[in-house]
Amino acid sequence: MDCRCIQTKILYAFPLLICLLFGSCDCIIDPMPGWEKPTPCPTSITLNASKLTLFEGRSATVSIREGVGHCYVQWNTSSYYVVGLVENNGGAATVVARHAGEAVVSATPRWTKSDGQSPSCQVTVLPVSVYRMTLAPETLTVIVNSQAIQVLEASLFDSVGVALQRSELTWATSDSSTAKVFWSSGHSGHVRGYRVGEATITASFENASATALVRVVPQ
Numbered sequence: 001m002d003c004r005c006i007q008t009k010i011l012y013a014f015p016l017l018i019c020l021l022f023g024s025c026d027c028i029i030d031p032m033p034g035w036e037k038p039t040p041c042p043t044s045i046t047l048n049a050s051k052l053t054l055f056e057g058r059s060a061t062v063s064i065r066e067g068v069g070h071c072y073v074q075w076n077t078s079s080y081y082v083v084g085l086v087e088n089n090g091g092a093a094t095v096v097a098r099h100a101g102e103a104v105v106s107a108t109p110r111w112t113k114s115d116g117q118s119p120s121c122q123v124t125v126l127p128v129s130v131y132r133m134t135l136a137p138e139t140l141t142v143i144v145n146s147q148a149i150q151v152l153e154a155s156l157f158d159s160v161g162v163a164l165q166r167s168e169l170t171w172a173t174s175d176s177s178t179a180k181v182f183w184s185s186g187h188s189g190h191v192r193g194y195r196v197g198e199a200t201i202t203a204s205f206e207n208a209s210a211t212a213l214v215r216v217v218p219q
Helices: 013-022
Strands: 051-055 059-063 073-077 083-089 092-097 101-109 120-126 132-136 139-143 150-157 170-173 179-185 188-193 197-205 208-217
Touching: 051 059, 051 092, 073 083, 083 101, 092 101, 092 120, 132 197, 139 150, 139 188, 150 197, 150 208, 170 179, 179 197, 188 197, 188 208
Parallel strands: 051 120, 132 208, 139 208
Antiparallel strands: 059 092, 073 101, 083 092, 101 120, 132 150, 150 188, 170 197, 179 188, 197 208
16 A cells, blocks of 8 residues: 555544555655655655764754755764764754864765665764863852752863863862862862852862852851
8 A cells, every 4th residue: 555645633643653654655645734745755765965073063064955945854973072963854953063073074875775785975073272261150058958059161262162062170279178169060060068158169270260259158
């Protein structure tokens, strides 16, 4: 049974079930009014770029080549640490350079019996120096000996203000007997207060740093 003729304005599940039980699932289903039907991908597809070089914090769009309508593909990256993906629509995705390194972005066709090939784009991410850091909030109030978690968030920027990602920051305190970062993850520093008073917390990476004032108050 060829289910390409099946359309519904009610539910997506019914025609899909019929496709699975009785025939080919290379079908075009119209589940909702105004929904744009995807075009079945051709047997082989290619991307608009085979290689990309980006600086950290920058992004670019990778898409299947024009001429195949609204062909939908599934986007993947070999390393989310190096490259993140934001899918714009079925046929394009924004490649976000997160950390220096290399990754492969690939596209797998949907809605078709493809030839098993997934065209790919080799992405090289070049490092950028951290120029400026900030800590938020600039003033943090913590209850002494409280188990409630208070967090300082660091933001890192290059020389033109583009946000950067770094896996490990260095945290320090002016008075560890009053307050300190007892655990950190990524750009987050988890603060605990040990006695009433004030301490300055400093986050740093390479030559950039930022500070926040921590006030420890009684329970």
